[in-house]
Amino acid sequence: MKVWIDGAIVDGAQARVPVTDHGFLYGDGVFDAMRAYGRRVFRLDDHLARLATALKAVHLQVAGGIPHLRDVVQVTIDAHEHPDCYVRIIVTRGEGSLGVDPSTCGAPRVICIVDDIKVFPPEALRAGIDLVTVSLRRPAADVLDPRVKSLNYLNNVLAKREARARGADEALILNQAGLVAEASVANVFAVVRDELLTPPPSDGALAGITRQAVMELAASQGMRVAERSLGRFDLLGAAEVFLTGTGARIVPVRTLDGEIIGRGRCGPRTEALIAAFDALVRA
DSSP states (O other), rough: OOOETTTTEEEEEGGOTTBBHHHHHHHEEEEEEEEEEETTTTTTHHHHHHHHHHHHHHOOOOTHHHHHHHHHHHHHHHSSOOSSEEEEEHHHEOOOOSSSSSSGSOEEEEEEEEEOOOOOOHHHHHHHHEEEEEEEEEEOOOTTOOSSSSSOOHHHHHHHHHHHTTSSEEEEEEETOEEEEEEEEEEEEETTTTTTEEEOGGOOOOHHHHHHHHHHHHTTTTEEEEEEEOHHHHHHTTTTEEETTTTTEEEEEEEETTEEETTTTHHHHHHHHHHHHHHHHHO
């Protein structure tokens, strides 16, 4: 692991953040996660555009702006041993007093972490994962817009913990209306009557970069693709269900709440999209 912090690149074990940094104290900050292939980030411009909007949403300004963050990402990737890697760029409010008032903070702190990643074991990706509907609900947009990737992921963390405690691989999170929002750190897709459906961001889903790429790939393969509100009933009746995310890429779902989805394995549409996505990121 390599980490860019305070203008220097260090090994992960040497990276330190002051305890008075408001990112540590209050989760006050934002981040974005990316994947690099051959030391080139997949859709870097899209990731940085999303990060720029998140910075505006929480009223943070970084010296040098997005061009500076772009340089930080690349030099940290170049310092990492492996050319295929996971990248996380973080911007905190910076150091301040022991109080939530952000005006006590100085300059924002930029951190970039580059490491290898495996979200699920290979056998799970082949056979499909087990999904359970967790008790926690996704907060509404007027509480905190889910499109802001803030440093406070407690809702996601607790959802993942509940799923693992119940013997499942991943959590299905519903919103306050009982509609599908997303998984703990992934978007949800369902193949229903030869149509590929995914919840709109207004239902509590992050507008994922991998999500967008998969929608484009599916359309290029002749599938009808639509953003549509989904419930558990829709997923249980789907021919195929899969998740998408930067870390996991495309992950087939085998069961939901103990019930088998479709044929209980990676379906043909999912397989075709996995192959097409792999070709896309390698291009």
